[in-house]
Amino acid sequence: MNELQRISAFAWHQDIAYLIGIVLLAALLLYRFKPAVRRTLANTLGFFFACLGGLFISGIVDHLGFAGAASALHELFIVAEGMAVIRLSGLFVFRILLPLVRLTPPSILEDMLVILAYIIWGMVRLRYAGVDLSGIVTTSAVITAVIAFSMQDTLGNILGGLALELDNSFEIGDWIKADDVIGKVVDIRWRSTSIETRNWETVVIPNSVLMKTKFSVLGKRVGQPEQWRRWVWFNVDYSVPPVRVTNIVENAIQAADIPLVAKQPAPNCIMMDFDKSSARYAVRYWLTDLANDDPTDSAVRTHIYTALARAGIRLPVPEQNVHVIKEGEKQDQARHTRETNRRIAALRKIDLFRLFSESELHAVAESLKFAPFAKGDAITTQGAVAHWLYILTEGETDVVLETPNGKRTLNSIKAPSFFGEMGMMTGAPRSATVTAKTDVECYRLDKKSFESIIHSRPSMAEEITQVLVARQAELHSVQDDLAEAQRSQAQQHSEILSMVKRFFGL
Structure with a gap:
């Protein structure tokens, strides 16, 4: 029993029980209220308790008479244990405490602060072990220059992520368009930005690329609600006056209650161009949910079609040269008879x-x-x-x-x-x-x-x-x-x- 006490005294400091209690309490709260971090939490806890086991092993090594090896092993696991506690503390502060006071700092800030805490903790332990840090600092300047040169892309991503966050170019939840990618920003990390598209894809773009290219933040204007102008195109024959077409379609769209179409600014219809055999028109409306562009476009097209049909305006078909024969007249007459009988049946x-x-x-x-x-x-x-x-x-x-x-x-x-x-x-x-x-x-x-x-x-x-x-x-x-x-x-x-x-x- 005395041997076990001596091993424990060497391996663990006297406040280890309090530390374990605090770690378990923080882990319990994170597990309960933040399901998204459970996997990270499990890995961190596993690493923490593995370090505790390693400290106990260092006590056994010391008991066997290998004092030098035991001290080195003990210091190594102390540093690792501290890193696990820092990681858990970062999760608790950024996922539990800050949201309570309505602060939602970006993920990249959490990562950078945790890494900085790792470095400070490592330097504290080196100082505690009696290592002269002045020599390390002098040597590290050269090493830092070499590392910076060899990791230009990585550093560019890190600095790019910080720049994107600090100047508020976009935020998590914004819809952006970068080159041919359109999607919702779901995460900004130290290396890259993740964008979820409407096709159920997650596109990962390096931050350095975003810093070098032009991107658009969709549906965002200062002091205005989030809504994005959409264009729905259609053609009508030249025989119909443009004013009549625009009035019919515009009145129908504005009077209809179409989900996700903003009332202000009001939808409008304009004539945009002249094609070979028809005039080209567009309905412009403002979409309030950027994730539902195609379904809402389809609903607007349906209203355009029905409004034109009620007014007796048909959408144009490609022009063709055809030879008319008597059989065609018979088919038209048969079709007219069927339609008339259908109407009479409805009247009855x-x-x-x-x-x-x-x-x-x-x-x-x-x-x-x-x-x-x-x-x-x-x-x-x-x-x-x-x-x-x-x-x-x-x-x-x-x-x-x-x-x-x-x-x-x-x-x-x-x-x-x-x-x-x-x-x-x-x-x-x-x-x-x-x-x-x-x-x-x-x-x-x-x-x-x-x-x-x-x-x-x-x-x-x-x-x-x-x-x-x-x-x-x-x-x-x-x-x-x-x-x-x-x-x-x-x-x-x-x-x-x-x-x-x-x-x-x-």
């Missing part, structure tokens, strides 16, 4: 047209305008005056009532259905806003197309009024408008019928 599912004759349904079908909408588009706006009826064939919409207290979703309309009947039949302003909950396909029927039918059979006004009264009662019930809902249907019928006759001049 709508209560408003259940009393129409076959010829009347055919006339209405010929007058319908295809009107697709993308998710988030505003189909009708509360208070607007538009003499259109919408026949919903695919998708789902939300009916939103705008009040002084905010917006309130009244209900959803699923295909097959219709809305906007009061606007077409009476000229009344829209009573609510209808937005596309999903991608939507509609047909649009205007007053002019319907007018000839109702004039040829005036009694139809009475039949249609019954449907309008039922729809109005349903709407008032959803709106909790008890006073309006409790009015007699006869009174509502009389009022709406008068509005229909007056609007159509019956």
